[in-house]
Amino acid sequence: MSNFEVRTYDAAGRLGELTVPRAGVTVETPTLMPVVNPHVQTVAPSTLESEFGAEILITNSYILHGSDELREPAVERGLHDLLDFSGAIMTDSGSFQLAEYGEIDVTTEEILTFQYDIGSDIGTPVDIPTPPDVAREQAVDEQETTQERLERATEVDTGEMLVTAPVQGSTHPDLRERAAREAAGTGLDVFPLGAVVPLMNEYRYDDLVDVVAACKRGLGERGPVHLFGAGHPMMFALAAALGCDLFDSAAYALYARDDRYLTVRGTEQLDDLAYFPCECPVCTAHEPDAVRSMADDDREELLARHNLHVTYGEIRTVRQAIRGGNLLELVDARARGHPTMLDGYRTLLDHAAQLERTDRVSKDAFFHTSTESARRPEVLRHQQRLDRFELAGDEVLLTEGGSNSDYDETWGVVPPFGPYPRGLSETYPLTAEVPDRTDRRAYEVAADGVARLVDLHPDVSFTLVHDDWPATALERVPDRVRLRDLHARE
Numbered sequence: 204m205s206n207f208e209v210r211t212y213d214a215a216g217r218l219g220e221l222t223v224p225r226a227g228v229t230v231e232t233p234t235l236m237p238v239v240n241p242h243v244q245t246v247a248p249s250t251l252e253s254e255f256g257a258e259i260l261i262t263n264s265y266i267l268h269g270s271d272e273l274r275e276p277a278v279e280r281g282l283h284d285l286l287d288f289s290g291a292i293m294t295d296s297g298s299f300q301l302a303e304y305g306e307i308d309v310t311t312e313e314i315l316t317f318q319y320d321i322g323s324d325i326g327t328p329v330d331i332p333t334p335p336d337v338a339r340e341q342a343v344d345e346q347e348t349t350q351e352r353l354e355r356a357t358e359v360d361t362g363e364m365l366v367t368a369p370v371q372g373s374t375h376p377d378l379r380e381r382a383a384r385e386a387a388g389t390g391l392d393v394f395p396l397g398a399v400v401p402l403m404n405e406y407r408y409d410d411l412v413d414v415v416a417a418c419k420r421g422l423g424e425r426g427p428v429h430l431f432g433a434g435h436p437m438m439f440a441l442a443a444a445l446g447c448d449l450f451d452s453a454a455y456a457l458y459a460r461d462d463r464y465l466t467v468r469g470t471e472q473l474d475d476l477a478y479f480p481c482e483c484p485v486c487t488a489h490e491p492d493a494v495r496s497m498a499d500d501d502r503e504e505l506l507a508r509h510n511l512h513v514t515y516g517e518i519r520t521v522r523q524a525i526r527g528g529n530l531l532e533l534v535d536a537r538a539r540g541h542p543t544m545l546d547g548y549r550t551l552l553d554h555a556a557q558l559e560r561t562d563r564v565s566k567d568a569f570f571h572t573s574t575e576s577a578r579r580p581e582v583l584r585h586q587q588r589l590d591r592f593e594l595a596g597d598e599v600l601l602t603e604g605g606s607n608s609d610y611d612e613t614w615g616v617v618p619p620f621g622p623y624p625r626g627l628s629e630t631y632p633l634t635a636e637v638p639d640r641t642d643r644r645a646y647e648v649a650a651d652g653v654a655r656l657v658d659l660h661p662d663v664s665f666t667l668v669h670d671d672w673p674a675t676a677l678e679r680v681p682d683r684v685r686l687r688d689l690h691a692r693e
């Protein structure tokens with residue numbers, strides 16, 4: 204029985220439900236797991252639950268295990284009572300500390316048992332977080348160790364507690380894919396994609412997309428997938444479009460401590476803000492000047508609250524976009540926030556065939572909002588499926604204008620999709636809203652569609668009537684197609 208159920212897809216993004224039996228709750232995904240430091244709570248877990256609607260949070264069992272002050276209370280009272288939180292609680296194992304400090308003093312068996320003993324709902328083995336860009340041999344060695352520990356984790360008696368199977372493999376896509384396949388093979392429950400924080404810190408969203416896409420190929424449709432350490436709302440849409448379901452945020456608190464203010468387009472410094480570009484309760488009730496002059500603790504808490512509002516707001520925006528079938532429009536919009544996000548979006552579209560596998564066949568509308576839109580999975584699918592249609596005769600007209608009875612059959616043509624049987628003109632995605640001043644790329648991709656149809660029918664004679672296509676598009680149309688300009692005719 205899987206604990207994760209997908210309700211609907213958009214690209215590889217999914218609206219899902221994660222059932223957490225030990226907590227007795229079902230968590231809607233994609234979602235955010237705020238990171239709660241057992242020692243320092245910038246915003247109390249009960250407030251996360253009551254004011255921000257947090258259904259799940261994450262805390263570090265290794266810190267609790269190592270704390271003389273908190274270890275006994277955690278075991279005696281349980282995490283839910285200790286933190287005063289009734290939703291689902293996931294615990295990390297100390298792998299992060301392993302990555303930061305080089306060693307930790309617990310085994311997977313010990314820490315999983317401890318997580319079980321303190322009432323964790325989702326526990327984590329001690330994996331080896333292999334950083335980006337390491338040599339292949341190191342990545343292979345460490346991934347094999349991680350896999351052994353995942354297999355040992357399946358032997359530990361953890362009752363109803365779900366257990367995660369972290370996926371490592373550094374920036375080697377084939378190793379990530381293999382690690383993911385092996386992690387999925389353990390039958391464990393949640394799949395964190397590990398050691399991606401350095402990529403996000405360095406704004407390497409293109410490499411991040413390649414890593415996540417590789418992991419997803421290995422995992423197939425298993426889930427939920429947790430993008431470990433991803434807490435900045437600017438990249439939620441991009442990560443969700445790849446099929447990430449869980450994000451965790453320490454950023455809301457860490458950034459607040461440094462007077463950093465999160466937005467969906469990036470990070471601002473409080474010092475640089477004359478206005479708060481946000482409608483949350485914090486920003487509507489305060490002016491930046493007033494916040495700057497507050498005591499450190501008060502300022503930190505207010506900024507943390509704003510950061511949480513923005514972060515949960517973006518989670519809701521992503522969910523609504525998946526439901527409405529316009530997640531890629533959202534990714535497109537968010538990609539304009541930073542050049543490296545645009546690199547991430549363009550890299551996402553390199554994986555259009557992978558996204559296409561789960562993308563919905565029908566949605567409300569396709570908005571062609573940028574030159575990248577021509578590379579979306581809907582365009583790819585339309586052109587791949589041209590082989591499903593028969594042609595009625597030897598003389599076929601492909602036209603942006605009206606039909607013509609001189610031909611055996613008339614097909615429509617529309618950028619960026621290319622040719623289509625006229626009967627489909629009212630079906631998604633051919634109902635796309637395309638700007639009148641379309642970019643050159645859309646015509647070029649339409650020309651590629653013409654070329655594909657022509658190649659599929661070597662014995663048919665084609666005429667293409669186009670509306671002033673640029674030369675770079677026309678040169679992609681096979682030579683044997685007769686060309687006419689729509690307005691130059693007659």
Ligand SMILES: [Zn+2]
Nearest residue numbers: 481483486509
């Ligand atoms: Zn705000």
